[in-house]
Amino acid sequence: MGVEYLIDESGLRRLALTLGPNHMSRANRVHGGVLFSLLDTALGGAVVNALPEGKGCATLELKINYFRPIQLGRVAAEGRLVNLSRSTAYAEGEVRNEKGKILAKASGTFFITETIVQSERARL
Secondary structure (H helix, E strand, O other): OOOEEEEEOOOEEEEEEEEEHHEEOOOEOHHHHHHHHHHHHHHHHHHHHHHHEEEEEEEEEEEEEEOOOOOOOOOOEEEEEEEEOOEEEEEEEEEOOOOEEEEEEEEEEEEEEEOOOOOOOOOO
């Protein structure tokens, strides 16, 4: 997708994406799934970055609100860990355009898991 990781620290992940033709819907604006994927990656990353070694997470639920369309430029997504318990985590974040205007906001719940090491065969 072309994501660039800007900040990756405990409880916080910020990433950016320069939009191109492959990110557009038939309506010639960025497909909502692109913003959804950015936010899932940002929120999930904020959670994972706060977990101890050997732990991971899986998205249980992600709610997104879209506020305005975008057709070109660079967008930045930020995810922040809000709450962490033994079995779940809750995070919030948003995607902004180059002028700082919010394009979408999301909140999500994540299930805390043991890290699963997959063999090369399992990844195919």
